[in-house]
Amino acid sequence: MTPPILQVEGYGKYFQLHEQNKLIPSAHDVSFTVRAGELTALIGPTGAGKSSVLKGIYRTYLPSAGRILYRDAMGHELDLARASEHQILDLRRREIGFVTQFLHCLPRQPTLDVVAQPLFGLGVARPEARQRAADLLSAMSLPERLWSVSPATFSGGERQRVNLARGFIARPRLLLLDEPTASLDPATAECVIRLIEGLKAEGTAMLAIFHHPETTRRLADQVVELAPPPAVEAMLKEIA
């Protein structure tokens, strides 16, 4: 068996809200692994901390507890929970992609550029980057008439395809997916599922949250079930 690309050990995230003087647990004691060419799915009820885990790995959240061991393309292992900001930015540019639930983009940026953005960041020449974006968008059957306008006016499904295309285009080694098929019609969802299968076959490691249990069944090699974190009082009692 190949060694895991990602090994999460005892991840926890607790928000300290100063204004309200509260400690809000968002994920507690989460452990799992993700391997190259495989998809690990996170399941569990709302509030179990599924998105919190993805954000902790991407470092949009600073993890409160645990280790997030990542093996990079050079074979070096580092703990993403403690890596420097520049290490994280470099990994985001080269190796780790994140398709969030909602597409954030500028209302004045054409779709082609939104999708090509990660390639611009890697220094790919603009015409080539745009060509690759166009190829990907036509593979995802996004009508060509939409490419030159901003996704701001798109339907949920169209927007989500743009979001996915941007996440896929730079071929990350590890891809984090937060409900990528949630707002898609069955035909488009099927197309996205095929794309994910294709990426898996190419060796991309994926950690995903899916809306439909059916999608999880089809795509997941491992399923990790999260339970909502205990209330702070309960955790304190456990320590005491």
Place this chain on the structure above:
Amino acid sequence: MNRILEVRGLSRIYGPGCPHCVDATGPEADTNRCPHCGSIVAIHDVSFDLFEGEILGVMGESGSGKSTVVKTLYFDQAPTGGEAVFFDGDTQHELFALNAARQRWLRNHRFGMVYQNPNLGLNFNISAGGNIAERLLMSDLMDYGAIRERAKTLLARTEVLLSRVDDLPKHFSGGMQQRVQIAKALATQPPLLFLDEVTTGLDLSVQARILDLILEIQQELKTAMVVVTHDLGVIRLLTGRAIVMKYGRVIETGLTDQILEDPRHAYTQRLVASAL
């Protein structure tokens, strides 16, 4: 990725200063004015690294000291303490150990600055083209024709109408003045650019186009930038990392998305919560 700037313990006190200045000011003391001697501790112990081609945000409200940080680094003001090293290829410059002539040379050749107030960055009594020519002359380009061509290229790049090259910037709109300032700052293709509240006070549509222009330039030229702003939208749009300042101290530093989504310091939480 290589470091281009290393700032350590940068401090600037206005006034006589006394042994209590540092302890009696800052976020906990809720003031930047020393109650013992009346000095203003504009910044104290500010440290950060900037990497090549990176945009770092410095955020905070008025009086947080964020502008003082870039003004000391651009030699507009001398710091009262601290060090800064500028890495320029194989050469390292200890910024505050250099003599005035060397500092001026770096300022004219290797740094660029865009101020909130175009009055500070532009000479209002000479034409837009002349402003850029002035900077090119300081950087040893002497051929009149070459200077004029370069000035025109820069103004075209920053979307200033070429028909207005010979007009005085005081007759320009605020947005246009900022474009001329950006063109002037970029004239010598500096690897390091300081931007101090460059879009504050401009119309939203003008702001957006200037910010887009800054991003394009950054991607084209790989210029490293320090962007000072109180505007969370500017921070979100331009920067990859940010530091948050209050009463002259750095209270939080992190990846920009992390600071906006998972701020740790009570003040940053309030700041982010008050976004429109």
